[in-house]
Structures are given as structure tokens and as C-alpha cells.
Amino acid sequence: MPEVLTREVPRLAATEVPKTLVEALDPAWLSIVLARSVKGVETVEVIRTVATKVRFAVEFEDGERSAYCLKGLLDVDEATARGGPTCVLESDFYGRIAPLADCTVPECIVTVIDRERQQAVTVMRDLIVQGAVFCSALESFTPDDAVLSLGQIARLHARSDVLAQFDWIRPRLSQLAEMTYVTPETLQELLDGPRGDGLPSQVRDAPRLVAALKSLAARDVQRPQFLVHGDAHAGNVFRWNGGMGLIDWQLLQRGGWALDVAYHINAVLPPEVAEAEERRLLGEYLKMMRGHGLAMPDEDEAWLQYREAAIYGYYLWSITRRVDPPIIVEFVDRLGKAVARHGSHSLLHA
Structure with a gap:
């Protein structure tokens, strides 16, 4: 039976939800989100539908490299931004439901949620790097x-x-x-x-x-x-x-x-x-x-x-x-x- 990819409860980062791709890939912001000092960021792939999914690699100050995927509403107009509650819902799934579920889902590292603005992003391990x-x-x-x-x-x-x-x-x-x-x-x-x-x-x-x-x-x-x-x-x-x-x-x-x-x-x-x-x-x-x-x-x-x-x-x-x-x-x-x-x-x- 296939191994389940996630069981740990992701962290909920106390920081602002980025509005743009540039903000989301900013090393200073990622250092807060990942709770480790980020030295550099390399964009691997950007997929834009309604939400944006970006695969990226991070080099930490200690020399370790890790691959992630971030999903959220980035660089969108006001009408598209009204879909933010669906991103909040997805982040809440990863933060609150996925650790209890038995189905195979991506390993979520951290969620960032602004409930007042109804916006959120979810940061996961890069499944493709993991062989998916x-x-x-x-x-x-x-x-x-x-x-x-x-x-x-x-x-x-x-x-x-x-x-x-x-x-x-x-x-x-x-x-x-x-x-x-x-x-x-x-x-x-x-x-x-x-x-x-x-x-x-x-x-x-x-x-x-x-x-x-x-x-x-x-x-x-x-x-x-x-x-x-x-x-x-x-x-x-x-x-x-x-x-x-x-x-x-x-x-x-x-x-x-x-x-x-x-x-x-x-x-x-x-x-x-x-x-x-x-x-x-x-x-x-x-x-x-x-x-x-x-x-x-x-x-x-x-x-x-x-x-x-x-x-x-x-x-x-x-x-x-x-x-x-x-x-x-x-x-x-x-x-x-x-x-x-x-x-x-x-x-x-x-």
C-alpha cells in the first residue's frame, strides 16, 4: 500500500499573505514562513490558472537546499481576489483535516492565512522532486x-x-x-x-x-x-x-x-x-x-x-x-x- 505523504500538522505562520509572486519568493518573507534563514531562492516553474502554483528551490544559510511548492492568489485583479475564501479553505484542509485523513496528499509545511482579508497561501514540499x-x-x-x-x-x-x-x-x-x-x-x-x-x-x-x-x-x-x-x-x-x-x-x-x-x-x-x-x-x-x-x-x-x-x-x-x-x-x-x-x-x- 502506498505510503501517505503527510501526517504532521503544518505550522501556521504569523505573517502577511503575499499579494504578488515577487513577495512570495522574497527571501526575507520565506525566512519567516519557513522559520529558517533563507540565503537564496530559485524559481523552477510557475503555473498560473485562477490560483498560482510556483515550484521553487531554497538555499538556506547553512547550505542546505530544499524544494517547495507554494499556492495562492498572486498578481490577480480585484475580481479574482474575491476567490480568496477558497484558498483559505484549502489551507485549512492542510492545516486541520489532512493530518486526520487517510488519503495521500502533499506534505504541507506551513500555511499563511489572513482571515480578515480572506486570503491564504499554502507551502508544500515539491511533489515532483519527491518522484510524483x-x-x-x-x-x-x-x-x-x-x-x-x-x-x-x-x-x-x-x-x-x-x-x-x-x-x-x-x-x-x-x-x-x-x-x-x-x-x-x-x-x-x-x-x-x-x-x-x-x-x-x-x-x-x-x-x-x-x-x-x-x-x-x-x-x-x-x-x-x-x-x-x-x-x-x-x-x-x-x-x-x-x-x-x-x-x-x-x-x-x-x-x-x-x-x-x-x-x-x-x-x-x-x-x-x-x-x-x-x-x-x-x-x-x-x-x-x-x-x-x-x-x-x-x-x-x-x-x-x-x-x-x-x-x-x-x-x-x-x-x-x-x-x-x-x-x-x-x-x-x-x-x-x-x-x-x-x-x-x-x-x-x-
């Missing part, structure tokens, strides 16, 4: 790969008992269903674009999709609540030491297990493979969860919840804009075809 390989959002898994990644999701879900301790982990699906910044008109424009090509018209109907999401949220909150990753596509999975691990905890939430499982299976597998393998993979997940000692629904009820929950991942990618278009198109296609195949709208009476 990040999966691509456009990489199709094999069914055997999906069994391994579902095993990580099951390990996360199995620690849902921690929800009683942490009321700041919210039912994000309910919040998503009530948000207003993406209007049905805007959503329809997006679905009428290239991302919707190849999908049947009933799946590209924005008002119907919004209604289905609201119906799913109303049902989901009445079901047993699990510790849910919330964004479990292949780009948030890494391979390490013969197994897999999970990254990107900005959509961490409490919700039904099927939100992760239906999203994950249909995002990581091509539609024809998902159609052929999903019932078996769902059975593997349920067996793993029962092996962890959790009571799960029977196969028929689980299949129903799985089919309904396909709406969640499809909606997430339908409203996505700040990601490379080929990734958006691929995920909307995979997840939209799952929604059509399972008749998710009809199941949700939308």
Missing part, C-alpha cells in the same frame, strides 16, 4: 487507474466523522445552487458555444440545468453527509509510489458521496469506457466504503444517487471560464454525455 507525476486534466484513465483513484476518494469519505468537529466545511452544492453571478442567460451562451457541441439539446438547456442542480441540492442535503473533495477530475490526481493521491482542496465540502464518485468516474474515463465500467466501479467504491466500516446504500439506491449526481460535475464545468478551452470542452463533453446517458434531468424532475 501529476495526471493531466485531458488524460484518460484506465478502469484500473479509476479503482486506485476511487480508493483515495473512499479513504477521504471514510473520515467523514470529522465533519462534527468542523462546521466551517459547508454544503457547497447548496451554495452553488443559490448563486447568482452566473445567470441562466450567461450559462445558455456558454452551452451554445463550442463546449456544447455534440451534446443533445435537452442537456444544453440552461434553465433546465439550473433547475436540476437546485433539485439535486435539495435532495443531497437530506442524505448522509460525507467529507467531499468536490473537484475530483484527473488534473487533481497524482501518481506516486505505485499509487495515487489527491490535490486541490478549494472545493472541499460536506455532501453526498455520489457528488465525488459520479463526477470522478465520468471525468476521468472516456464516455464509452465509463458506460461499460461504471457499475462495476461503483460497486468497487461501495465495497471499499463498507470495508472502512461505513453503512452505504444498497446497489439500486446507490445507482440512483450516482445517476442523479452526474449533474454536479456537468454544471461545474458548464460554468467554468478561466481554464484552457480544450480542457473545458473535453470535460463538458464527458460529463454532459453522462447526464444524457443517465437521464439525470428526468430523475431530478427538471
